[in-house]
Amino acid sequence: MNISTSVRALLGRGALVMLGASAAQAQDAQSPSGGAQVEQLEEIIVTGTFIRNAAPTGTNVVPLTRDEVIATGATNANEVLATIPQVSSNFNQVRAVQTSQFGINNLAPNLRNLGAAGGATTLVLMDGHRITNAGVLSTSPDPDVIPPGVLERVEIVPDGGSSLYGSDAVGGVINFITRKSVEGFEIAGHYGTGDNYYTTDLNLTAGTSWDSGSGYLSYVYAENDDIFGRDRDFVRQTAPNTGHCGAGTVFVGTTAYPMPGLVAGPLADCDSTDDATMVPSQTRHSVFGGLTQQLGDAITLDVRAFYTKRESEGQSDPENAGSGGAGQTVVICSPAVGAVNCRNFGGVVFPGYTPVAGDVGVQRVAFNYGGLVDTRQLNDLEEFQITPTLTADIGGDWQLRVLGSYGESTTDIWQQQINATPQLLAIATGALNPYNVQATNPAALNGVFQNFVGHGVQELINARAIVDGSLFDLPGGSVRLAAGAEYIKESLSDVVFGYFTPGTEGSAVPVDADRNVKSGFAELVIPIVGDPNAFTGVKSLTLSASARYDDYSDFGDTTNPKFGLTYQPLDWITLRGNKGKSFNAPSLADTNAPDTRSFTLPAVASLNPNVPLTDPAQQLVVLVGGNSELGPQEADTWSLGIDIDAPFLEGLSFSATYYNIQLTNQIALPPLTQQIYSPAYAQYAIMNPTLDQVQARLGSVPYLGPPLASLYTATYGPYALLDFRRQNLGEVKQDGIDFNVKYNFDIGSGRYYVGVAGTHTLSRDVASIRGAQFIDVLDSPGGSDLAYVVSIGGQVGNFTASAAWNHSDGYGLTPALVTPRFGSQTSVDSFDTLDLFFKYDLWGEGLTKDLSFTLNVENALDEDPPFYGAGDGGLSGYTNGSTLGRLFLLGVRKQF
Template structure:
């Protein structure tokens, strides 16, 4: 039998938009199997779809219609995907640790730098990115190479192992391409622009194919001043440049805004104006694929991915953003040569000031990613096949952002000469050497490697009345490594301190079967189909031990056009190496004067005693675990297809940090994380070899008159919380043709029924469902002829209630409104040039009505959605 290398297809590819894949559990047509080796996302068995599981698919037409310039834009069209993927994905505030958006399903993740949603490239894992260690970033895949995206809305640890708790997102690239195709686009909105260019070139022949795809994209930065909905809500404290002087005269405080120093005034500004809420980004990405039949029984496939991304952030130095509080406050006395008295003068002043216009306000994150994945497929006869995959990937993440050396600043405020003192009234006039000692670079660097070897055998074991009982079994070995560091260094210097090194070996064994009891020839009224499935996987980790996760599923069809399905299983998310031994933020943080106090204790002595906080990673972390189950139905009545799926997830051992609030932290509930009045021996044992931040030694903390530290807090990441969620995924689609005009109507979305959370395992679950957007949907209307196509989409997130009322500027807010945007897509086929591929002109208008996200009474003034505003994109593709 002639075979091809394994590739991934959806159970049903739905035209023009993400739609439910109606599970196809019977074996595929023999002629198709003869020519290809088909593996569906969510299973290891060829020729079947995952039984009982809801699968969504975003096909190539949908990707084009979305105007996507990167994979984040593609995922924004899937209502079940969260983590800043609302109308436009918003990258978190860039620093040394958080460098990319991580897609998530079901909103169940904790503080782990890993993820509860597994992201795959052609069915295999890519290397993680980031300094703290985040999962594979799909934004590194060239859009030109993507054929479709499949989203499995179910637990998948029985097949894939770690991370597949909320579900699986599989980016599937083209398997072959013959010819050359060029495409590109330009987009513009108010004070914003972007462009992308894509090229794919390939050749197919009788025994194989090869292609290379390249994507380049760039987007401008969007600043707070560019959008009205980005605004400072908190009251000004006078720290905006040029600053404010405060003088305490016997308990009466008078403020004087600089430079005029008028009594009773403070310096004013909106400290979100000069910060970029969407950073500038440049991406170059290349993917190559080679597919060869080495013999009638052996096929070879090679996939190579390289990506380089540079993200440039701009911080508003009037605010408290970035890795240092740029809005500063300090005391200056008459011994400082820059001191300016204000009569009647007490000879000291408090000055609020900033370094806006003085220090560099730019930060940058550079990511380099490389992954190579060769695979072989061997025909073993009798319908059995063996597939072997090797994968090696490495990433380098380097981050630079401005920071302030608070110790040097305090010393400079106390300086007594012009060459040692800081001028807080006009920081830029200070001696350059003084400024150089204060301005720092917060530097992060991480080198990560991952190697995977996997072997799978699958095929038909024996015949059942409904078809062949098919089985799969496999082995997998994984090695992971991270070497990461971050911290303040002098500008222009390299961080030469030893990094945090983490290593992990994983050995896995897994198996799966699908049993078609009824179907095909033996189907009858009331029993058209009954298919059962079972899978199990055992993973053994070198650091925290082993875990075994089973899953069972069923699909039952009593009559044509009606199907019921369901599944039950357990899943887990292993802590990232960036959370355990490879955490560069692990340290013992010493605060010389305790900000925490038990109300039952005397106040003054304890405030003057230091506090020690263990922070960062935790080598004793275990996995986050979940039980997941779902039931659903699918209906097909002529041109109408609809589905509804109820899902239920009980997520335990959530990785989080103990909430340090007083007086709650001193209650018995937190006793295992708090040591009061620790002895030097207790403190030494607890700190171990963690680096000290804020003191030269532990012994020095006992030199004061109050007997050493007041309290020791364990604030490292812990297995603490629990989340229980359930809801309904739904979709409906109607397609019809009137003459040459095709009509496509549909809606897809998710509704959250319940969400209960507990900060600690011992806590009672608390209802928090209204604190999330309960309804997320996308509805659309499409019309098309062979030459002209168009579609209008509505994206909607329902409103949320706030856990606590927000009061600012005399306004109290208890809830946040919903957010809706309308998008337009149009495409016109121009025809071919010189006998080549048809050229196509596209128009996308995102957020036609220029809707703003709803008001949020806290900085930065918006939530429950983000937008670039009305974005108009024009695209052109052609080829030969």
Template sequence: MISQMHMIRRGASLIALAIAAHASVAAAQQTPPATDALAQPSQATTDEPVAPPPPTAADRADALPGAQTTSAEQAGNNTAGSDADANKDIVVTGTNISGVKPVGSQTLAIDRSQVLATGYTNVNDVLQTLPQVQNNPNSGGSGPVYRQGGTSGYGGNSTQGNAINLRGLGTSATLTLVDGRRVVPSGAASTFTESIQIPVAALERIEVVSDGNSAIYGSDAISGVINYVLRKRFDGLEVTGRDTFDRYHNVWGASVTAGKSWGTGNIIVTYDHEDREAFVNGRSKFLRRDLTPLGGVDSRANNATLGVSTPTLVTGGNGVPYSYYTIPTNAGPGTTFAQLTPGANLVDQSYYTDFLGRQKRDQAAVFFNQDLAPSVSVYLESFYTKRDTSSRSYGNSRVGNNILVCQGSPYYIAGAPASASAANADCGGALAQTIAVNPINFFNGPSVTKNPTETISVTGGITGTLPNRWNVDSYFTYAHDSTCGICNFGNNANGAALAAQISAGRINPFSNTPLTDAQYATFIGTNTQFSFNTFIDSVVKINGPLFSLPGGEVRTAFGGELAYNRQHLRNGSNNAFEADRTNNTFAITNDSTTHRSTASAFAELFVPIIGAGMNVPLVQELNVDAAVRYDNYSDFGSTTNPKIGATWTVNDFLSIRGSWGTSFRAPALTDTNPQNYSSAVIGLPFANNSGRTDIALLYPGFSSTYILLGANRDLRPETATTWSAGFDVKPAGSGFRFSATYYNTRYANQIVGQNVGLFLSSPANAALYNQYITPVRNPATCVNNNPATYDPKLAAFIAANPALYNTPILSACTVGVILDARSANAATTFQDGLDFQTSYRFTTSFGEWNVGASLTKILNQTLQQVEGGATVDVLDTYYYPVSLRGRGSLGWTLGGFGLNAFFNYTGSYTNTIPITGRPQTKVPSWKTVDLGLTYSIPRSSGVLGGVRLSANIQNLTNEDPPLVLTQAGSNYGAFDPSNANIFGRIVTIQLTKAF
């Protein structure tokens, strides 16, 4: 495996070679002088080379966007002999060849004026307006949901980050780039790419390719690519203040952008700060635990989990119905069951739990470019994010609000029902009683979880021109992300130490009086999960013309890449010594490092088969582009992925395009490192209806199992085959555009956590999941904790797959079967659908108008959860994509005034996980309207010149989300966060002054 220092040396060598090559070039065109580019035009001309940017947004009324433009329109034409250097600052997603349009695939571009028109203040929210973006967990219907909100459960998103999920195939299947370059992953127990990489003030445009692109970019580009293009040319100073508020909370922010150009270079620097108030669940009727006013259930008390204002004895479990008994206020030692009052004084935990935690975010971006010679330029690009999130929840981070009173304690309640007692490890195996307490009193307030995150990325590069209009671009990136998945500083209870203090009579569990600092010190401490991700990348790309055909110039690009990824995870806790119930010392419980190196080679060929000058009937142009990429990973081998695309321009009115390719996603380092997360449950009595006689029964209908969960070293890459076909209509001079695309994706070898509950549920399932089932026959001489005496199959499995966390339920010698429920390459998803884009821009005596719409219709989505299993239609069901999503727009400008109106539509679907005992229901469609108003003053108009004032309202009519009552209601309330939000009307006011 290539070491980190070796990778750095290799990257430095690549750059040194590039410098030598550039220095040897005699002469080339001078880099064009920098120009003022406060705002990219919302729609560039399709068939002309890119010209210097037009007047800034402060010098004119902002262009009002309709449907998104294509990056082909942003990039200009691909005419033979076009000057590549003129386009060297133009980043075009989906190709490595400068000076050409992407071929075969449709690429959407959301330019700066369109971003501003939405009124959203971060790039993640802007992308959520695209119909192609879904918010469901992943294509398997489970796993982390990387969106903000839902602090109490996190949805597997412990770091409270954000990620984009194109097509609903999973955030890990969407590749996120900045200026066409990879960024460092974030996360702890699981990793993802944070979507809020740069502030809006630093953004030139966003480009989206919504089909496979591993032939260009390598791993992760299965459902598509998101590329943030930074602003690179701006002279002056721009200051923006903003405030966003809804009925629940407020977010304010400010940004500063400064830029300076000189004859041979330029620099632009952006800084942004944002401060978000917390939003507590109880403020929304959709997020309360008591949902009976909405037709739901009251989950303030749910089995052993309940919110109370006074200490309460919890009895039941193990098949016995739960019951609650209120303990007299400030009861003391010797309390008897007869003194208790049946029932509990319930409170709604939602009033102490944040849906959105308090958050502060600071971001910065820098771009610097300098010509060293007429043929050589260097650039430096860097961006930085520091985010601190603080979230409150009801109950202590470790024990919730249930504490244990061990038998023998002076506070053990005499005469309580036998079902209230159970053997518990926190009591040294002694019987225990469960007491629900008011955590606000007992633990001195709600539990607070911190999620600090800091990311920095620095790229240094060299570009140059070689003879015959060839270009070279080489760069080196170092990026680092540090985050705390779950950090509870000074509020993490050691349950065993607390039980010991209660047993010793030093803490009264029934008291409503807060404990002293000395008492807290005996059982309160800290729990942390710090993760450090490092990414090092060195790339060399060379592109230019090969020769000319009658249809134009054949162009190519080729190059290589060396990348290094490293994750270091460090867990620490004051719960490390629960075997010694008096020890509350903080200790590191897990310190794990894993890393990977990747060597890649890639090539691309653009061939203009027919050109406009050939006068071929019905063919104005016919262009073909073929790309291939080879990636070799240090930990699981190599993969090669091709892509081919073609665009047939019939005439100025119609063009037809199509593409085909394969893509892949490499397992994340967290997917394959058992020291990151793995868990074994040893001797768990598990329902066995398999009928298999080779699996011993512990007692009728149940077997004793060894269940292994978590990461899996043997994972392989996920794979996909994608193809698309479509056409574009753009009558010359009409201002009208229409595009339609059919896409088709088969996503195989998906990494999913297996549903272990199915393994032995029937003879058919036992056969289907046979590869994950291993019968065990421990001999009569088996001795617990001595693997040499186990069945060799069990001993070998434990030795080959040591678990980070072990939970003994019964002894290992009782085990009759191993159930391997680790993540596996098991699922296959098929999805196909249609995308439509249209816009019409026209001018009247009463201003400029723009009407547009974007629509995505998923035709089919099926899921095969395991090879050989049934293929299930999951489209329009809970946890899976909604088939119909759309966004329409109407824009108008007159002088300095502008208006934008948007209509958003999310289609209906079926609630397939209703409250137990209730039928499935149809969730109605959700429709909202957004409105934006702007007023801009030209920069040349005196002291107020360069002022832009905007007011944007999302969900103008204050629509509530559709009511969705599910089994998961205690975590997500009475709405589906994948397809709606609960904020109601959101108002954003922004004021910008450009100097």
């Protein structure tokens, strides 16, 4: 067995059986001329180790081959991951930029569902290089900058990886590996259509090779339509009408008077999700280039570079009172009540006050700006990166690899919001009529509508040097070492501002931050038993140890070790295990957010009923945004696994891995509710603070509100000072089992496969703050404890077909969810989708040579995700997955 075959076999032990032809089919397939395809012998670096031509010791690797990538029909890199159950953010999910979440513009994948309020717990790489972060108010890498057409394979290591890679590799590592070379010209494209939806993409790639190297260039254009809530019946409003629908509602106490009639009566049901986008429209242009050049007998230069530009446009529903919607509620008083008394109710006097039966001169008026406000939500990303790698043979079997990277991203976001202060002023002067907003003179709304804008630029500079080779020989084989050093510099320049009136800039909060990381690492692999000294019951035994030291310029240093063991008692059984520590650093947006500020909010007595308000007008002083005192999230991880290649049935294999993760110092937001006054959160709240205490805590943070001194009178001051910035709060303990069974077999002239692969979370316990009691959150909305894909397919001649059944398990709700509209809900159903793939290769000559047609049918049975009465993820009515609906995707591919 040659080196290439050996490493591929090691990878294959953890491979998922996905849509399309398997790796084994690809290797054994016959070309049209009848000759077997020839494998090229080349050195391979597998994700999870820096030792060449070896699988990572004690660790499972889940690969996707190029054939499997093509079979997904993916138009972006995130969609490639949609068939991998361990990628909880992608499996049975719609991956779309949620423009309603201001400042969130990236789709960073998430292994093990370990995402937190800050940082990233999954490391995303391209050819072993970190990808430049992007965003405003947040920062994370987006693999969609990599066109799927240039992918050679994808490798996922669902184990802690900080001992080699540093920050973020807590849940694991996802490495997108691009093609080494392209010969000739390739054209590929798709057109997809579904209910009120379309998507299309075009990929053009050209490449050539010469005696000492090769190069290629690839261009991708992709676009998709938007999907509104009204386009999918599973998207619906679950909360009762809050009065913002239609013409609005006047409330006196709990009695509702729908407008315009102002006759007391029940509120009709409405749906404020109809005009909000579930999937925004999007266009993307990407250019990707690759160059490989021999600089001598012992030196090779590889360069990869990309540029991408993405524009997304979503819509908010004007009747929605949240998530960027234009629904508003104001307290208005009659002139008889007077301005001073009205302020005690948090309201404003309206000259055109219209009394209704039973009121005493004070009303709550709910209305919306439908037809007046711009409901668009724009999110644009522009990014480039260049990643050279220099490889040199330096004597014996030792090799030096020097990796460099420079990248920059620019993110621009825009949406129109309502500015409460000029809104109240316009009502007080009579310019804005809350009973009939549509009749308001548009000029009166110039200051009410705020164009909220964000602009962010992020930069990455990365240099790494690795040397690896054999130290000495043992009876079981050569002891190999990889060691190196790395330097990372990240910078962020963000600004968030608003235009309150045309031509006038409102508050602008610029932030410029950077940090550098200096690191050293080493990995040692020791073959105790190998082919030369194998004996009965021990065919091989390999140990590994790795460790990495990272010194951050902002929060200090951290050291993370890892140990691994792989043991083969028989040729067909492999046992493996590993134990280590991992971490992820708080992002620059966590520590230096451009929205860092403080402001006042009306205090509510129910926040702490044991401490009554001195006066109804008392305020809370709230501090939000970045926290320069954040530390890293830290994790202890270990796993045990078994791989079996059945000797009694060729082509049958089984793999199972138990994993255990304990994450501490989880970055999260303290709850801005009654909970924040509990003893556990005492350090984040100061009750009845003095003026000196408020000024000391706020420091130089921008303050938006009335003068602090004016909050104090002879009898009372602010009710509380709350620190609502991100903090290192809680802990997460999670364990589970990954599994994979596959069977490849021949019948007649066809090759077939069947398999099942998935992950089962055994427990997930969360402590909201260090030292608090752990709570079982395994059966919670949005998180299934069992996800798997069952796949079957085959190839006969030039026809390939496959089917995949994707399952996310349902769960009970304890206690039951009780809502006024839907009554009691005791469980959430499972979500099952069926995906089909068909491919036909024309093995002809001329125009039909190397021409193929594909058809993907996603969610072929048009299944809806299960209903959840409390809503989920910004849109309402569903959970445990999402879907575009049934989608037909036609594809064509031609090589010249």
